[in-house]
Amino acid sequence: MNIIGISVNHNTAPVDLREALHLQQEEISDLLKKLHQELLNEAFIISTCNRTEIFGIPKDQNLTPVDMQNFLTKAKPVPGIADEHFSKYFSCSAVNHIFRVAAGIDSLFVGDNQIFGQLKESFQLAENAGSTGLLMKRLFDAATVVGKRSKTETTISDGAITVSYAAVQLIEKIFSSLNNKSALVIGLGETGEIAAKHLKDKNIGKLTLTNRTYEKSEKLAELLHASILPFSGFKDCLSEFDIIISATSSPELIITADDLKLMTKKRKSASTILMDIAIPRDISAEAKKYDSIFYHDIDSLNIIVEQNLKKRKDEIPKVHKIIKEELVNFFSWLNSLDIAPTIKTLRETFENIRSEEVKSQINRFNEADREKVEILTKRIINKILHHPTSELRKVANLGIDSPEAVSKIAIVRELFGLMNNNTNKEN
Amino acid sequence: MKETISVLNILLPLLYFVSFGVYLLDFIKDLKKLINIKRVFLFLTLFIHIIYLLMRGLESSHPPITNVFEIFTVIAFSISFSYFILELLTDVRGTGLFIIILSLLFQLISSLFIHEQLVPEILKSKLLGSHVLSALLGYSGITISAVYGFLYLRMYLELKENKFNSLIYQRLPNLEILEKLSYYSAIIGFVMLTVAVIVGIIWLPQVPELKFSYSDPKLIGTGLVWAIYGVGIFSKFTGRLQGKKVVIFSIIGFLIAILSTIISNFVSKSFHSFTIK
Helix, strand or coil, rough: CEEEEEEEEECCCCCHHHHHHHHCCHHHHHHHCCCCCCCCEEEEEEEEEEEEEEEEEEECCCCCCCHHHHHHHHHHHCCCCCCHCCCEEHHHHHHHHHHHHHCCCCCCCCCCHHHHEEEEHHHHHHHCCCCCCCCCCHHHHHHHHHHHHHHHHCCCCCCCHHHHHHHHHCCCCCCCCCCCEEEEECCCCCHHHHHHHHHHHCCCCEEEEEEECHHHHHHHHHHHHEEEECCCCHHHHHHCCCCCCCCCCCCCCEEEEHHHHHHHHHHCCCEEEEEEEECCCCCCCCHHHHEEEEEEEEHHHHHHHHHHHHHHCCCCCHHHHHHHHHHHHHHHHHHHHHHHHHHHHHHHHHHHHHHHHHHHHHHHHHHHHHHHHHHHHHHHHHHHHHHHHHHHHHHHHHCCCCHHHHHHHHHHHHHHHHHHHHHHHCC | HHHHHHHHHHHHHHHHHHHHHHHHHHHHHHHHHHHHHHHHHHHHHHHHHHHHHHHHHHHHHHCCCCCCCHHHHHHHHHHHHHHHHHHHHHCCCCCCHHHHHHHHHHHHHHHCCCCCCCCHHHHHHHEEEEEEHHHHHHHHHHHHHHHHHHHHHHHHHHHHHHCCCHHHHHHHHCCHHHHHHHHHHHHHHHHHHHHHHHHHHHHHHHHHCCCCCCHHHHHHHHHHHHHHHHHHHHHHHCCCCHHHHHHHHHHHHHHHHHHHHHHHHHHHHCCCCCCCC
């Protein structure tokens, strides 16, 4: 029984190739069906902006990752893509890679939470396409455990790793609750938009947006239930806000020293947070001089981002330990699906039950009958196990990689609790 | 009972030291398992401390306020007790070590130097006991308020200077919470000082032999501290004082309280000193 896989990701290929290879949901579904028909008994595909990967159980033992690679490039031709852009995985390394992806340590930003959700969606797609079986389901369950354990038992996903989120986390070190605070976001490019969304996620009391292009403000304001200020007049209202985040692409200062003077005069000693996440800067550095203003620019926010990234990287050994433990669990289960050990464990389990029962009741029989009881009970057990044993042997003739064999062995193990027997022995 | 009191007298600084150690360890390591353990340690310390104070009171038939070292042990208890209540009410658990260390110091000095001495009859009054205990709780309140004020200023500097990697930045709660903790402790301190003043006014006519004087340094000092906190609390309440200015006000009040205590206890004579000549 073997799991093989291929991956084109941020470590192996440049962004233009990754983008070109990216598969839409419909493409994934079609490809899964074809893979299932031609190459793989079970399969799943994950495709995000940073990775496109295929994993599965081959129908033919001679199938190699190169065959899967050819299959993919034939289905989705990408000019310039070559063998060197693919990582190839077999057996343990394939499972290890899936676990690393689930834990977020294979992501461009270590500890990325999004990938776990994307992995779930990919598996759901595979299930809908009918390309998953017992093995893939078990593999996905194990990957879920790895993802969850990494998140709860380590701090791999803690701390902001984007400037926008770092700004919001810094705000939370100044104000205890944002639901009684008002915020203004100036400039609704990608950074400003993300910052506005983060503020909304943190339940900001009142969110106001302003942008040179009014339509863009309108669209985002509707989405976030925010109010809008016209870009030409927002400066008159600066003193109304506890938090101001500026992220425009203006080459000149948006909030000057004079604006700050007027604003602080109106706000008296009330604290104001100014987050300048624009390059070049939008807010006069004079802001630093005011006691009641907490001013932070992109450089200071980058300090937080870098610190958090370092902290996340320091957590990687702990995640490796979790992955190792789950690899052992997964392969213990996988190895238990072989025919011979299954028959052996099944017989041992029944024999244990028989001998324990006989031992506890044997005193009720006289000396002469005791031997007969032993023989009789052994004969009963042998008769009970005769049919299941010969069925399992027939299954072995189908090939132990066949879905039918895997399924039958798994059912037998589950029904008679043989999984637990194995685990207990290992422990 | 005397033997038990002696044992507890030795045990208490050790218990405060252990509580401080657990809070310090949690502050440095941020270990999840210590979150509740440290609270249990502090509770046990306070429980044993109150037993010690009760036994001491019963044994000597007067409240433990008859000399500086008895007062120190009451201060140690009231500071940590006030903090414990504050921690339970706010669930802010990362600041305990900055408060408990004060209790540790007061209790250590008390345990080292406390001794039995003849007690003037005047000090056995229950009203005087209430007066002193409420004043001590009041001073504990303003001490805690000042500690949170200092922590606020420290955190404020870390934020202004982008020191995001420091333990102070990472472990302390946000500025608004530190300001609230400082403000609420100041309110508790102010209320208890007010109670002390009222009880003192009620008690005074009952002791005609006491030479009351409006120019008494302790009276002036406490009055000044009381007035400063009154003005500060009122200004914060009406929104005139906010943020850094609130905590600076609290710290100034605390420094004046220390100064007035030093002057009234060690420099000038006060009708507040009761010793047998």
